Amino acid sequence: MDSVNKEKQIVDQLDRGIRTGLFLIVLLAVSLSLMIMVGCSSDNSDEPQSAGGQISGVIEDEDGNAYPGVSVTASKGSESISQTTDRNGNYSLTTSSAGAYQLAVELPLATNSVSSNPASVSVTSDQQSTANFVIQPQPVEATLNYGQADIFNEIRDEDGNAVTTSTVPIYAANFFQEPIGKLTAIKAPDGHHVTLGEWKQAKGELQVHCDGNSATVNIDLEGLIPDGTYTFWLAFLNKTKKIGQSVGPSDFVHPINPPLKSGTDNVLTADANGEIEATIVHHSCILTDEVALVIPIIYHINGNTFGSGVIPDAEEVSHLLAYFQ
Incomplete structure (x- = not known):
C-alpha cells in the first residue's frame, strides 16, 4: 500500500513539473511575441503624421471696415499657402501639419499695418487658430501737374514752351487727341x-x-x-511709378480710365476760395488687386463735363494727381 502511494506521489510531482514547464514556455513565447510587435511598431515609417489645422481671421481697418481681395500667406519650411479675403474681409487657410507658421499680409495700396506683419501663428492638429490683422489707410498728398509730376508737358506758355515765370498766363497742350500740341488758354469761370x-x-x-x-x-x-x-478719375497702372516718372499709354491697365464715380456724382465744384471738401463713394475697393493707382483731378476749362465718356483734350487739363501705391 505504501509503495502504491509513493508511486502516485511521484507521478503527481512529475505532472506538476511538466505543467509548470509548459506554462513557462508559453509565457516566454508570449513575451517574445509582444517584444517583437512593439519593436515593429516603433520602426514603422508608415505611421500617419500629425494632422494639420486651420488659420482664419479678418482684415479690417481701425474703424472696422472690411478689406476684400487682400492676399494672406501662411508659410512653414517649404510649405506656402495663400488666399485672398472675401467681401467681408475674411480668410481661411488649411495647413498640412501642426506647428508654428509665419502669416503675412500683402497690404492694400496706401495703407500701413497696425498689427504685427508678418505674425507667428501656432497651429494645433485638427484645431482652428485665429489671426486678425488691423490696417490703416494713409492720406495721399495730391501732387501738382507741373514740374515734378508734369504729365506729357501739358502746361505751356502761348508759344508752346515750358513755363517758369509765375506771372505768365498758361495754356493746356493736347497730348492724346489731334492736333497734338494744340494750345487752349486755361481760364477761370470769371473769364x-x-x-x-x-x-x-x-x-x-x-x-x-x-x-x-x-x-x-x-x-x-x-x-x-x-x-x-x-x-476725379481712376488710372490703374501695371507697375509702380515714382512721382515725376513719365506715364505712357502702355503703363495703363485699362485703355480708357474710368471715372471715380459715373455721372454727376463724379463732378465737384470748388467754392469761391478754391476749396473742395467732399466724399465720393465708389462701387469697389480700389486699393486691392492693383499694382498702383493714380487719381487724376481734372479741371474743366469751359465748365463742360462728359459723364463717363472721353473728355475732349482741348477742354480739360490735369490739375493734381494722387499716387496710391
Missing part, C-alpha cells in the same frame, strides 16, 4: 486767364477707406481755381 502762380497754389490730400465692395474717398483740396469744375 480771367490763369497764371502759373495761381495754378501752383493747388494742394491737398485724398484718403480712401474700403468697406466690403465699396470705397469711400475723402477729398480735401485747396488752392484750386475758384468756382472751377473738377472731375
Whole structure:
C-alpha cells in the first residue's frame, strides 16, 4: 500500500513539473511575441503624421471696415499657402501639419499695418487658430501737374514752351487727341486767364477707406481755381511709378480710365476760395488687386463735363494727381 502511494506521489510531482514547464514556455513565447510587435511598431515609417489645422481671421481697418481681395500667406519650411479675403474681409487657410507658421499680409495700396506683419501663428492638429490683422489707410498728398509730376508737358506758355515765370498766363497742350500740341488758354469761370502762380497754389490730400465692395474717398483740396469744375478719375497702372516718372499709354491697365464715380456724382465744384471738401463713394475697393493707382483731378476749362465718356483734350487739363501705391 505504501509503495502504491509513493508511486502516485511521484507521478503527481512529475505532472506538476511538466505543467509548470509548459506554462513557462508559453509565457516566454508570449513575451517574445509582444517584444517583437512593439519593436515593429516603433520602426514603422508608415505611421500617419500629425494632422494639420486651420488659420482664419479678418482684415479690417481701425474703424472696422472690411478689406476684400487682400492676399494672406501662411508659410512653414517649404510649405506656402495663400488666399485672398472675401467681401467681408475674411480668410481661411488649411495647413498640412501642426506647428508654428509665419502669416503675412500683402497690404492694400496706401495703407500701413497696425498689427504685427508678418505674425507667428501656432497651429494645433485638427484645431482652428485665429489671426486678425488691423490696417490703416494713409492720406495721399495730391501732387501738382507741373514740374515734378508734369504729365506729357501739358502746361505751356502761348508759344508752346515750358513755363517758369509765375506771372505768365498758361495754356493746356493736347497730348492724346489731334492736333497734338494744340494750345487752349486755361481760364477761370470769371473769364480771367490763369497764371502759373495761381495754378501752383493747388494742394491737398485724398484718403480712401474700403468697406466690403465699396470705397469711400475723402477729398480735401485747396488752392484750386475758384468756382472751377473738377472731375476725379481712376488710372490703374501695371507697375509702380515714382512721382515725376513719365506715364505712357502702355503703363495703363485699362485703355480708357474710368471715372471715380459715373455721372454727376463724379463732378465737384470748388467754392469761391478754391476749396473742395467732399466724399465720393465708389462701387469697389480700389486699393486691392492693383499694382498702383493714380487719381487724376481734372479741371474743366469751359465748365463742360462728359459723364463717363472721353473728355475732349482741348477742354480739360490735369490739375493734381494722387499716387496710391
